[in-house]
Amino acid sequence: MTKRYFRIAGPEASPQPIALSDRLRPQDAARAIIFLDIDGVLNRSSDNRRAKNRAKNRAVSHVVAMDLLARFKSLVLAIDAYVVLASTWRHAAGGVEKARELGIPFEDILPDLRPQSRGAEVKAWLASHPHSGRFAIIDDDDDGYGNMPLFQPNPHKGLTNEIVVAVAEYFAGQRNDDYRRSLLIRTGQYLKGVLEGHRG
Numbered sequence: 001m002t003k004r005y006f007r008i009a010g011p012e013a014s015p016q017p018i019a020l021s022d023r024l025r026p027q028d029a030a031r032a033i034i035f036l037d038i039d040g041v042l043n044r045s046s047d048n049r050r051a052k053n054r055a056k057n058r059a060v061s062h063v064v065a066m067d068l069l070a071r072f073k074s075l076v077l078a079i080d081a082y083v084v085l086a087s088t089w090r091h092a093a094g095g096v097e098k099a100r101e102l103g104i105p106f107e108d109i110l111p112d113l114r115p116q117s118r119g120a121e122v123k124a125w126l127a128s129h130p131h132s133g134r135f136a137i138i139d140d141d142d143d144g145y146g147n148m149p150l151f152q153p154n155p156h157k158g159l160t161n162e163i164v165v166a167v168a169e170y171f172a173g174q175r176n177d178d179y180r181r182s183l184l185i186r187t188g189q190y191l192k193g194v195l196e197g198h199r200g
Contacts, residue, residue, distance in 0.1 A: 031080055032079045032080065033083075034082070034137075035125075035139070036084065036086055036087065036138055037087045037137075038062075038064065038085075038104065039089075039140070040153060041068070041139065041140055042104065043068065044155065045155045062089055062092070062102070064104065068159045071161070072105075072164075073103075075168060079167075079172075082107055082108075083108075084106065084108045084109065086110045086137070090109050110122065111125060116144075117143050117144025118139070118145070119144030122148065136149045136151055136178070137150045138151045138153070138159065139152060140154070140155040142180070142181075150179075151170075152179060152180045152181045163179055
């Protein structure tokens with residue numbers, strides 16, 4: 001069996017590369033699809049606070065943590081994922097361009113259906129893009145995803161090795177469960193969405 005190797009970057013990185021055999025590629029002919037949030041996934045809450053403080057009198061500042069971005073790129077390469085940008089960056093002036101400039105790999109963007117939830121936007125995208133394979137959502141916030149496969153980082157940590165491995169195993173059919181934060185946190189996120197409106 002042929003093995004491919006990739007190194008997961010960042011402070012949690014192992015000194016040895018992680019081996020991914022062919023069994024970690026998607027089982028279906030269709031490519032794996034990842035719906036990607038950025039804030040709280042490819043950056044950390046502390047990164048966002050610092051960027052916002054620096055940008056008080058300027059345009060919105062968009063930042064990514066290079067170690068988290070490298071980790072995500074490794075995942076995309078390992079499973080040959082088709083990435084759809086789901087972040088609120090798509091609503092901000094210059095946000096999509098900044099994401100491309102920073103090297104975030106994505107091939108499409110969710111439709112803007114605000115004030116509907118981001119979960120509704122994912123469903124709309126899937127309805128207009130027939131797909132026989134698996135999809136996963138990587139987002140620190142549960143914005144109406146219901147029972148869709150959600151892999152939810154802690155926004156203070158961003159995308160961890162543990163979540164990367166869980167996503168790879170999910171696409172390989174080695175696990176059927178997703179990776180969510182506690183029910184209490186998700187309930188709070190749901191109530192916030194209802195009271196303040198969905199971010200889309």
